[in-house]
Amino acid sequence: FAIHAPYIKAINALKKERNAVILGHNYMTPEIYHGVSDFVGDSLQLAMKASDVEADVIVQAGVHFMAETSKILSPEKIVLMPDMAAGCSLAESITADGIEEMRAKYPGAPVVSYVNTTAEVKAASDICCTSSNAVQIVNALDAETVIMTPDQYLAQNVANESHKTVVYWPGSCIVHEQYTAQDLRNFREWNPGTKLIAHPECTPDVVAEADFSGSTSGILKYVTETKPEKAMLITECSMASNIADELPEVEFVGPCNMCPYMKKITLEKILYALHTMEGQVEVDPVVAEKARHAVQAMIDMSR
């Protein structure tokens, strides 16, 4: 951390001056995750924190849809995005027109949109979900057929655990779709005894091959509780780096895949954002109001 120390010091001092908090996703690099984040977690935990945190400024150390979600839930706060180009292949795969297309195809079916979507898509949806509550939300809906957007693999994984008919949009995460079931079988052969732990944005084949599947917080909980001798996290690279220090008894083995969007966030950019207050995320108030219903409905069902 020595080379990062001046940035960490400057950011932590500016946070106090601005009455700011940094919400860090589990995929941030360790110097952001451990060095400057006030709260860390998965998408659901960060959304919940954004809705009740006391601060004037939220710095979103994550990707753009997360910052929009924070602004939707806390419109009175300034939400800073250290790099506006930190997108997400899932959020970019669908627009509000896509939601209307799905509604026309499956009349009467409720639309559950992953939080990895733009505010416009959330506004056009009935309820949001994250990977940690998707099964619970789909099962609770009063409908036999449920539309899930935009992650086809999350939708298929949810369908495998639910008694509902799930129809879906063909989006995918460029990080998780790269893993194949054959990769996992090879990993097992090379590293006997390793627990394979996959994020549900992976394909159903990969999830079936894994020992456990869960959101990033679900992964942390599983590893903390079971303390396997060796673990391979079938997800973004920083996840294992961030939790390895607290779990010295677990050996984390690679390989892993990097998210180019998450990796756009750096200490330098966080410092610049806090210093200049540039990169403020705005959501049209009419869109935000509709999107808030979908996000709040999810939060209410997850408490």
Ligand code: 13P
């Ligand atoms: P969770 O942290 O909710 O598991 O989501 C992972 C993700 O894809 C964030 O981009």
Ligand code: SF4
């Ligand atoms: Fe999007 Fe996948 Fe990156 Fe998460 S890991 S931000 S889902 S591209």
